[in-house]
Amino acid sequence: MIRSELLAVLARENPELRMEEIEKVVGVFFDEIAQRLANGGRVELRGFGAFSTRAREARKGRNPRTGAAVAVPGKRVPYFKPGKEMRARLNAD
DSSP, X not given: OXXXXXXXXXXXXXXXXXXXXXXXXXXXXHHHHHHHHHTTOOEEETTTEEEEEEEEOOEEEEOTTTOOEEEEOOEEEEEEEEOXXXXXXXXXX
């Protein structure tokens, strides 16, 4: 699902809301998650899962064009851990 599909579903399920209102709410929702993660925090949505970040260590890599060794700096990457209810829905037969 892409953002526009999410907006369409929300608009269909909430006909009393204008599309501009729905777009604003969805935008704020994603902005808040991104900001919390950028600040090193964690976002937990009960029943769905938790967003956090994990550290990647610095490492040596290779330039694919030249084959020369390059230093790849450490960084933080987003991580998602699904909740129990989400795992149960994914594995339901």
